[in-house]
Amino acid sequence: MARTAEAFAPAKVNLTLHVTGQRADGYHLLDSLVMFADVGDKITVQAADETTVTVVGPFAAGAPTDHRNLVFQAAELLGVKAKITLEKHLPAAAGVGGGSSDAAAALRALTTLYNIPIPSGEEILKLGADVPVCLEPDLTRMAGIGEQISRLSTGCDWPMILVNPRVDVPTPKVFKALPNKNNSAMPEAFPDWSQDDVAVSWLAEQRNDLEAPAIAIEPVIGACLDELRLSRGCLLARMSGSGATCFGIFKTVALRDQALAQLRRDFPKWWIVPTEDCGVKFR
The missing domain is CATH 3.30.70.890 (GHMP kinase, C-terminal domain)
Incomplete structure (x- = not known):
């Protein structure tokens, strides 16, 4: 098992975003063309007896370090414990998928650290509608509530x-x-x-x-x-x-x-x- 693992969490940019409906449960249906920028956050994980989250960087202020942070929830989804450091370079609530990309990066880093598989798309969707598309940063068509993903090219x-x-x-x-x-x-x-x-x-x-x-x-x-x-x-x-x-x-x-x-x-x-x-x- 690796001692530490790192992953980059790039900004998600919606080149298009068409709202095509709303389900009975309130979720909105989208059709969006997504790309990922070469600016973003950074995740570093280490094996630990308990999960902790430390947030540093220019946009660290106000970021939760408990269960409210999606990187914490990513560790819970995998059933592992880790010391997680999140280096925030993306503003929060900014329309660039910062939290979702962080969660996806945490999944990549933690599965590398513990040599375990990435969960199914249905499981990952529990972390948020934008998390599945962030797992493989590429030019992508995302539809439905985020579960319909079509990778288009290398961008x-x-x-x-x-x-x-x-x-x-x-x-x-x-x-x-x-x-x-x-x-x-x-x-x-x-x-x-x-x-x-x-x-x-x-x-x-x-x-x-x-x-x-x-x-x-x-x-x-x-x-x-x-x-x-x-x-x-x-x-x-x-x-x-x-x-x-x-x-x-x-x-x-x-x-x-x-x-x-x-x-x-x-x-x-x-x-x-x-x-x-x-x-x-x-x-």
């Missing part, structure tokens, strides 16, 4: 910027503000992801159905999108998940970096990071 190396104005947008509140819960799904035919112009044009025709209600709750999200769209070289700007993080896809790395520098000068209190699709290169 698209688009230069991107993630922007969060450091406001919390409670997911239940955003869904409650959505006037129509029965919207169209994505087309069944996907573009050739190796052709950037074609792929981005296809993405522009899709939606994030939660964007408008989130902006109504926190108008600063609209300001983030406006700033990205006005940046030279931005091909597409959209909100991820239920917010408040927004992303911008740029034509070139140079134009992305110019926009990054300008945004950081203009909005020094916002969380603004450059990124690309981590694809199968996740750490």
Whole structure:
């Protein structure tokens, strides 16, 4: 058995998010195209007699260290004990799946540490609807309540910027503000992801159905999108998940970096990071 194990928990970015219905039990049905960025949190685990969680890093403040943390619940799901250190680089409640990606990374690290198999998708779903898709960070179509997963490719190396104005947008509140819960799904035919112009044009025709209600709750999200769209070289700007993080896809790395520098000068209190699709290169 390994003495320690580590896993990277990349930010999950919803390139699209179509809300297609709501089940009788309240769960919303989604159709979403998901990619994973090369920025994220880090999990380190060590064998121990009792499970403990220590949270460090720039976004450690306010993160629970008890059973409320999904990494703790991941250890319980596996039936193991461990000393877990979570290094937080992603803001909480930000629409980038931080907690879910942390849980998936914890599962990867703990199963490596104890040389045990990953649980079934049905079991993992108990940790949260976004946890299964985070197990294998790749360009993925996620549908249903998160249980329908189709890996599409190793991703698209688009230069991107993630922007969060450091406001919390409670997911239940955003869904409650959505006037129509029965919207169209994505087309069944996907573009050739190796052709950037074609792929981005296809993405522009899709939606994030939660964007408008989130902006109504926190108008600063609209300001983030406006700033990205006005940046030279931005091909597409959209909100991820239920917010408040927004992303911008740029034509070139140079134009992305110019926009990054300008945004950081203009909005020094916002969380603004450059990124690309981590694809199968996740750490």
